[in-house]
Amino acid sequence: MSRQDATDLLMGEKEGGVFLVRDSISIQGDYVLCVREDSKVSHYIINRIQQNEQTKYRIGDQVFNDLPSLLAFYKLHYLDTTPLIRPAPRKVETVIAKYDFDGSDQDDLPFRKGDILTIISKDEDQWWTARNVQGQTGSIPVPYVQKFDSQQGITCVTQSLREGHSPTTGHIEPAKRTNVQRKLPAYARVKQGRVPNAYDKTALKLEVGDIIKVTKMNINGQWEGELNGKVGHFPFTHVEFVDSENNDGIDDS
Template sequence: MAAPFDHTDKSSWYFGQMSRQDATDLLMEEKEGGVFLVRDSISIHGDYVLCVREDSKVSHYIINKIQQNEQIKYRIGDQMFDDIPKLLAFYKLHYLDTTPLIRPAPRKIEKVIAKYDFKGSDQDDLPFRKGDVLVIVSKDEDQWWTAKNCLGQTGSIPVPYVQKYDGNESIPDSTVQLPETHSPSGSQAEPARRPNVQRKLPAMAKVKQARVPNAYDKTALKLEVGEIIKVTKMNINGQWEGELKGKTGHFPFTHVEFIDSES
């Protein structure tokens, strides 16, 4: 009989950017085998890793994102799936090494407290006031995380505006001394904005920086300065997807600029 967890509930099993060691430490705290999580691959952008507690160890299974004609497939070992939920459903019923998948790992609740006011400038931002306590939902980028406030509202927050909160911290007056570079509104200068994911796609962009991808990364595009690429998807992690010279693949958004000046 299949395990009771919902393999279609991505929020329960997808942990995003997470180091191998952090995943191992989290899963080693579990007593039973079959507890798992899915994280981003550190070595290959676009790939994933299925981390599973098995006996007295944690196994890390690479999930390769494969482009087949016009379709994306996900490969683990010699098995191929249309998407990750179908992969997880399969391993509810089949053993990996020593166990099938039983349940996702529990998430540790991580809280931060605001050091400054943040009004927000994007519709995806989560405004807050100094002293507000927020729950971290995901760490999408180094400088921008997704968080939830006490009202259950979710959005993006700038990391330099907050600090770790364990329940006893307060924000001393010295903390709110503004750095030399600050905005006219009286709060800390925002970190560099993440790409505008609201732009209408597909859109044409010009390559401004050459890139030769890792030979093992079959889904990455090779870029030459001046080439025109059709951007088809803008992921918040900065790895965009597009079409160039008849090939579909991913590339860093920092290497291109849109041809038209859409505001």
């Protein structure tokens, strides 16, 4: 869960002291304690440290043997304006398939129109990780599904599916992941604008038509490159490579 996702979730709670613990994005292995305090959400870093072959957890100047001990301590002591009152409810998001999807990669999760899937993580703009009712997990194309609200009833879902287009009549194909080994660095043109989260200092701001010098293609879909003198990462779904024969106007310097 990102910092912004945690903030949005906790700001939806009405009382202070509601909390959750998420993985740290900036330091692998560390955690972040996120707490609703007054009219804001505070994020406290929890460092995982090794002491005499033992793993301990440090928050501020306090050190604990494990996370349950840390949480128990702050249920009795204030962080800033409140102790920990209760954990935030886990938000479960489900989607329903609009079309059949057979999958083409071993990491894909095939499904049929009408299947209900639970979202595990939103890894990319066009590809998410989901779980089906059999407990199988894998990648699914976002344009093939839509949000499913069980409170709206099956009737509404069935009606929306009947009104939907079939895969052969103009639905939006997802930008398919590519395994092409392209010689880097290479140039790519931005086809979809993006304003990154204010807390993500390493993300590049994209404007349609920008030319990015791609330096690394990560399998998680977050590529790395250089744009306007800044080095950072960006979703591969927002760009398309500029073929060498079409490099008119690109300065290789």
